[in-house]
Amino acid sequence: MDWWHTQISSPYYFLVLGVIFFIAAVASTCTGKTYGRYGRGLASRTKEPTDFWWTVAIYYIGGVCFIGYFLYRVS
DSSP states (O other), rough: HHHHHHHOOOOHHHHHHHHHHHHHHHHHHHEEEOOOOOHHHHHHETTTHHHHHHHHHHHHHHHHHHHHHHHHHHO
């Protein structure tokens, strides 16, 4: 049971989530398409710029927050 608790409380999950969010943000910025909010499919940079940039900004902020929390936990 102790092994299970150490795996769940590991701070590396925050690093993995942060990297996933950051990669999604960079990929969305490069391709010009990202998943739309509320499951509406893909949001394009040219057709729906407001939805696109809000979603990409949330990805970047989420990545920075998760990586920052990881660094806080390990230090």
